[in-house]
Amino acid sequence: MDLSSEWKALFPISTVHAPPLLLSGPSSKPILGPLLFNPIPQTLTLLFSSPSLFPRSLPPPPHLTLPRFLHTSSSLPPSTSSSIASLLGPLQNDTASHLLHNHLSLLQLPCSNSLLVFFPTGANSEQVGFLKLSVNGSGSGFDVWADKNGDVFSERTSSEYRIIRISVNPAVGSGAISAGNSGSFVSVGYVMASTLYSVHWFVVKVKGLGLSPERPGLICLGSKVFKSCSVVWACWSPHLLEESVVLLESGELFLFDLESCSKAGASNAHFRGTRLRVPWDDDSGAHKWLCCEFSWHPRILVVVRSNAVFLVDLRIDECVVSCLAKVEMLRLYANVKNEQFLTFTMVDCDRFCFVLASDSLLILCDVRKPMVPVLQWGHGLDKPCYIDVFRLTELRSNSRDDTYRWASESGFCIILGSFWNCEFNLFCYGPSSPAPRDCIASEVLEDLKTVYAWELPSDILLSGHDCRCGSCLIREEILKDDLPEWIDWQQKKEIVLGFGILNRGLSSLLCGSDEFGGFTLIRLMSSGKLELQRYCASWDSVKKLKEFHRELFHFEDNFLYIQDDEEYKFPRRFKYLKLDNLFAYINGNLSKVLSSKMKKPFKGPQEKNSFSTESHEILCEKLKACGFGRLRSSPAVAVVFNGISSPASIHEVALKRLWAGLPMELLQLAYSNYSEFLEVLVDQKKVALEFPVVPDLPQLPPFFLRKPSCRSNKWSQKVQRDDALVGPVLPLPVLLTLHEYRNGYSDMEEAGGFSLERELNLRYDEVKQVASEMAVSDSGVELHDDPAVSLADDREDMWGDSQKPKPFCLYHPVALKCSTMDQGKGNVFEDKKFDIMIFKVPEKKQVPNGNVSNPYKRRNDLGTVLERDLETVGPDLFDELCSSELQFDASVKNFGPKELKAYNGMKRQWSKWQNSFNLYQEFCSPTKFEKQST
Structure with a gap:
C-alpha cells in the first residue's frame, strides 16, 4: 500500500504491527550498524564522593499511605479508609516531583x-x-x-x-x-x-x-x-x-x-525583565504550562502546555501565536481524555524539529509542518520527565570500524525516561538510505524528506552497575513487594539523579577506540557519588553482568533522603517489652492466658500501702455521678444513652455499655493514683508509669475528655508526685475477662468458655435494639434486619410514650457510606458498627417571650439576640448553632456586649454556610427534626 509520509507518520512504532516508517531487520543492519549501548563494567570509576552531593532537600515520603493513615488514626474500617482515599484521587509524590x-x-x-x-x-x-x-x-x-x-x-x-x-x-x-x-x-x-x-x-x-x-x-x-x-x-x-x-x-x-541588566545596576542586582505580551487562548487556565525553548530565530519561541504546543513569533510589534500540536492529534492510539504532554525538547542541529512526549507516545514534529507528526513511537514508560536529543556520532565516537560512518553522521538518538522510576529508553531515527537510487524520480526526492525509525526502542542502563538477568530482576521485584507499603523502593536503592555525556574530544583522551564506538558518561548518584563509565555500541544487549551479578540481592540503606554529616553521637539501645496480654488478645486467647496466670501464685513485689480511703471515696463519688454503683436508679443501658452528647458510633456506645455493666469493685481496679503504682526498672532507674487524669466532668469511662498527666515520669524533691486519680490502668478486655472469672467461669481455658467477641456482639445487638426504638433515623440507616435481644425487663419507664418525640437521632455520614463504593472495587469488608452515628437531640427551650423555640426550625434564621436579653443567655446559646447537645468543661460565664456582637456575626456566617451546603441541608431535613417538635 503506497502511502504519503504524512499518512505513514500516523502509525506509531512499537504500537502497530509492521509500521511503515520502521527500518529494521537483517537488511538494515549493514546500513545502520549497532544501535544498542551497553555499560563496560571495567570502566566504572569513582571521581568524587562527598556528603555535599547528597540530595539533602528531598522531603521524605509519608510513613503511611492515606488509607493506612485514616485506618490507624481513627476508628474507620479499612474499606471506608480506602473509599475516602479514592475520592481524593491519586496523590502526587512530592519526592518524585523533585526528580523531574x-x-x-x-x-x-x-x-x-x-x-x-x-x-x-x-x-x-x-x-x-x-x-x-x-x-x-x-x-x-x-x-x-x-x-x-x-x-x-x-x-x-x-x-x-x-x-x-x-x-x-x-x-x-x-x-x-x-x-x-x-x-x-x-x-x-x-x-x-x-x-x-x-x-x-x-x-x-x-x-x-x-x-x-x-x-x-x-x-x-x-x-x-x-x-x-x-x-x-x-x-x-x-x-x-x-x-x-x-x-x-x-x-x-x-x-x-544579561548585558542590559548588568548595565542597569551593580552586581547581585535584582533584574527587571521584559514581559512578552502573548495573547493566549481562553483555555490556558485549565491546563498546566510545561516549558519553552527558542526556535530557529532569536525572536521565535516554542511554548508547551499540557494539551498543546504553540509557536510564538515576536519578530513584529504584534505577537503572533500559532498552534503546532494538540493532544487531539493522538486520538487514534491514545485516550485523549487522559492523555497529556509531559516533557519537550528542541533538536539543536537546526531548531526546526522538536520532540514531544505524552503519557503513551513520543512524537517528533517540525515547526514547518503544524499539526502533522513527522514520526511517532509508543514509549511504554511510566510518566517520563527527562528528554534529550543527541547525534548518533556523539554516542558512537572513537570507532575503529568506518563502515557505518554515514549512519553515525546522519542519525539521531532520543533518550527518554524518568529518574524516579530509573527507566530510560533510546529511540534512534534518521533518513532511509545513504544516497538516492535515482535522483530524477520524484518518489526518491519525496523519500529523502521522510524520517524513519531505526530499529525498535531499546533500554539504556544509566546506573551502569545493575545486572539485568532474569534472576536478578525477579529478586528485585520480590524485594520491592516485600517492603512495607509506606516505604518506596527508591529509598533503598541507589539511583541516578543526573548525568552528562562527554564530547568526542574529551572522550577520546580518556578511552581508547572501540570496534563500533561508544560514549563516556558522568553521572550523579543518590549515594553522593560522582562516577564515570564507558558505554560501547553493540549488536545485542548484555543481560547478565558478571561483575554485578549477586546471588543474594539486597537493598542498601537509605540513600535518597536527608543524611547527617556527623555520626550518631548517642548510644543505640533497644528495650524489649513483654506484651503477652496484648499478644493473647490479638490471637483470641486472652481468657486462657489470664486464667493460667491467676492460678499461679504471685511472686513479684507488692505495695505495702493499699489504695487510700480518701482516694477510694473520691473515685466512688465520680463513678456514682456517672450512674455507676450497686444502687443505680436506672439500668446500664439507660445510663449509657443518657450520657450521649457528642455524636458517637454504635460500636462506641456498645463499649460504654460494657463499661457501665462492670461492678464497682472492678472499676476501682481500673483507676488508681500515683502513690499506688509500682515503679518500673528501666536502665537501672525506677520510672513511674504515666496515665491520663480522670476529669471532674461526669462522663462514662473511658472518660473521653481526659487530660494528660500533670508531669512526666521524672519526679524531683521540688515537685512531688500528686495523688490525682488516673486511668484506666487496665484495658476493657482484661476487666471483662476478670469479671467473668469472678462470676464463676473458672474453666475459661476450655472450649466454649467466655468469648470477648461474643460478649461485644451481644451488647452491640442490645444497643441497636434500643437505638431503633429511641432514635429517628435517616433513609440510609438500617437496624431492623439484625437480631436483637429482648429488653422487656429493663425498659419500664425509660423510653416513655410512643407519642412523644424521640430524643436521639441516627445518622449515616456520607463519608462512611462505603458499601456501595466497595462493591465495585471487590472489597468484602462491611461493618455497620462504625458507619452509624447516634447523638442526642437538644431539648426545646423557652425564649424570653414565653414561646417554645425549636432550634432546628430557627436554624436558617438570621435574627440576632438583643442586648436586653443578655441576662438570659449563656453557653446554652450555642445550642442554636449545633445539632447535638453541647457540654462545656469550663466555668459558666454570661455574655457581655462584646461577646454578643461576636456571636451574632458568627451566627450570620453560620447560617450563610448552612444555606449553601446541600449535605447539611439534607442532614437537617424536616424528616429528622421538625416532626419531633410539633
Missing part, C-alpha cells in the same frame, strides 16, 4: 582538556555546587579539583529556595582563551539556576588555559524573584549568548538580557 529534571550540567572549558560539573548543594540545595575535572597527563582518567578543605566548590544565591534546575550556556567563539591572556580571568560561559519562585544568573570565569589550580570563578550577576506566580521553566538562547526566557505557571513570558 537532570541534577547535573557539564560546561566544557574552551582550549583545554577540562570541564566544570554543576549541581545543587547546601542544606536546602539552595547553593550552586561545582567541581573542575581535568584529564590527567597519562590520559587514564580525570584529576578532580575541589575546595581547599576537600569539599565541593559552592556559590550562594540571593534566596533560600531549593534549586530545581541548573542550565549552562557555553561561550563558544566569543570568549576563547588564548595563550596571550593566560594570566587573566576570562568568561567562558553562563549558568542559570532556577528555583520555585526565583531565577539566578551567574558568569563563569577561569584563569589562563583552564589549567590553573586556582578556584574557578562563579559570579552572581543578578536574580529575579516572582512573588505572584511560580517559575515553570527557564532557558538560554542558542543565538544570543546573554539572553534567556522565563516561563511562569500563569503562562507569562519574560525576556532577560
Whole structure:
C-alpha cells in the first residue's frame, strides 16, 4: 500500500504491527550498524564522593499511605479508609516531583582538556555546587579539583529556595582563551539556576588555559524573584549568548538580557525583565504550562502546555501565536481524555524539529509542518520527565570500524525516561538510505524528506552497575513487594539523579577506540557519588553482568533522603517489652492466658500501702455521678444513652455499655493514683508509669475528655508526685475477662468458655435494639434486619410514650457510606458498627417571650439576640448553632456586649454556610427534626 509520509507518520512504532516508517531487520543492519549501548563494567570509576552531593532537600515520603493513615488514626474500617482515599484521587509524590529534571550540567572549558560539573548543594540545595575535572597527563582518567578543605566548590544565591534546575550556556567563539591572556580571568560561559519562585544568573570565569589550580570563578550577576506566580521553566538562547526566557505557571513570558541588566545596576542586582505580551487562548487556565525553548530565530519561541504546543513569533510589534500540536492529534492510539504532554525538547542541529512526549507516545514534529507528526513511537514508560536529543556520532565516537560512518553522521538518538522510576529508553531515527537510487524520480526526492525509525526502542542502563538477568530482576521485584507499603523502593536503592555525556574530544583522551564506538558518561548518584563509565555500541544487549551479578540481592540503606554529616553521637539501645496480654488478645486467647496466670501464685513485689480511703471515696463519688454503683436508679443501658452528647458510633456506645455493666469493685481496679503504682526498672532507674487524669466532668469511662498527666515520669524533691486519680490502668478486655472469672467461669481455658467477641456482639445487638426504638433515623440507616435481644425487663419507664418525640437521632455520614463504593472495587469488608452515628437531640427551650423555640426550625434564621436579653443567655446559646447537645468543661460565664456582637456575626456566617451546603441541608431535613417538635 503506497502511502504519503504524512499518512505513514500516523502509525506509531512499537504500537502497530509492521509500521511503515520502521527500518529494521537483517537488511538494515549493514546500513545502520549497532544501535544498542551497553555499560563496560571495567570502566566504572569513582571521581568524587562527598556528603555535599547528597540530595539533602528531598522531603521524605509519608510513613503511611492515606488509607493506612485514616485506618490507624481513627476508628474507620479499612474499606471506608480506602473509599475516602479514592475520592481524593491519586496523590502526587512530592519526592518524585523533585526528580523531574537532570541534577547535573557539564560546561566544557574552551582550549583545554577540562570541564566544570554543576549541581545543587547546601542544606536546602539552595547553593550552586561545582567541581573542575581535568584529564590527567597519562590520559587514564580525570584529576578532580575541589575546595581547599576537600569539599565541593559552592556559590550562594540571593534566596533560600531549593534549586530545581541548573542550565549552562557555553561561550563558544566569543570568549576563547588564548595563550596571550593566560594570566587573566576570562568568561567562558553562563549558568542559570532556577528555583520555585526565583531565577539566578551567574558568569563563569577561569584563569589562563583552564589549567590553573586556582578556584574557578562563579559570579552572581543578578536574580529575579516572582512573588505572584511560580517559575515553570527557564532557558538560554542558542543565538544570543546573554539572553534567556522565563516561563511562569500563569503562562507569562519574560525576556532577560544579561548585558542590559548588568548595565542597569551593580552586581547581585535584582533584574527587571521584559514581559512578552502573548495573547493566549481562553483555555490556558485549565491546563498546566510545561516549558519553552527558542526556535530557529532569536525572536521565535516554542511554548508547551499540557494539551498543546504553540509557536510564538515576536519578530513584529504584534505577537503572533500559532498552534503546532494538540493532544487531539493522538486520538487514534491514545485516550485523549487522559492523555497529556509531559516533557519537550528542541533538536539543536537546526531548531526546526522538536520532540514531544505524552503519557503513551513520543512524537517528533517540525515547526514547518503544524499539526502533522513527522514520526511517532509508543514509549511504554511510566510518566517520563527527562528528554534529550543527541547525534548518533556523539554516542558512537572513537570507532575503529568506518563502515557505518554515514549512519553515525546522519542519525539521531532520543533518550527518554524518568529518574524516579530509573527507566530510560533510546529511540534512534534518521533518513532511509545513504544516497538516492535515482535522483530524477520524484518518489526518491519525496523519500529523502521522510524520517524513519531505526530499529525498535531499546533500554539504556544509566546506573551502569545493575545486572539485568532474569534472576536478578525477579529478586528485585520480590524485594520491592516485600517492603512495607509506606516505604518506596527508591529509598533503598541507589539511583541516578543526573548525568552528562562527554564530547568526542574529551572522550577520546580518556578511552581508547572501540570496534563500533561508544560514549563516556558522568553521572550523579543518590549515594553522593560522582562516577564515570564507558558505554560501547553493540549488536545485542548484555543481560547478565558478571561483575554485578549477586546471588543474594539486597537493598542498601537509605540513600535518597536527608543524611547527617556527623555520626550518631548517642548510644543505640533497644528495650524489649513483654506484651503477652496484648499478644493473647490479638490471637483470641486472652481468657486462657489470664486464667493460667491467676492460678499461679504471685511472686513479684507488692505495695505495702493499699489504695487510700480518701482516694477510694473520691473515685466512688465520680463513678456514682456517672450512674455507676450497686444502687443505680436506672439500668446500664439507660445510663449509657443518657450520657450521649457528642455524636458517637454504635460500636462506641456498645463499649460504654460494657463499661457501665462492670461492678464497682472492678472499676476501682481500673483507676488508681500515683502513690499506688509500682515503679518500673528501666536502665537501672525506677520510672513511674504515666496515665491520663480522670476529669471532674461526669462522663462514662473511658472518660473521653481526659487530660494528660500533670508531669512526666521524672519526679524531683521540688515537685512531688500528686495523688490525682488516673486511668484506666487496665484495658476493657482484661476487666471483662476478670469479671467473668469472678462470676464463676473458672474453666475459661476450655472450649466454649467466655468469648470477648461474643460478649461485644451481644451488647452491640442490645444497643441497636434500643437505638431503633429511641432514635429517628435517616433513609440510609438500617437496624431492623439484625437480631436483637429482648429488653422487656429493663425498659419500664425509660423510653416513655410512643407519642412523644424521640430524643436521639441516627445518622449515616456520607463519608462512611462505603458499601456501595466497595462493591465495585471487590472489597468484602462491611461493618455497620462504625458507619452509624447516634447523638442526642437538644431539648426545646423557652425564649424570653414565653414561646417554645425549636432550634432546628430557627436554624436558617438570621435574627440576632438583643442586648436586653443578655441576662438570659449563656453557653446554652450555642445550642442554636449545633445539632447535638453541647457540654462545656469550663466555668459558666454570661455574655457581655462584646461577646454578643461576636456571636451574632458568627451566627450570620453560620447560617450563610448552612444555606449553601446541600449535605447539611439534607442532614437537617424536616424528616429528622421538625416532626419531633410539633
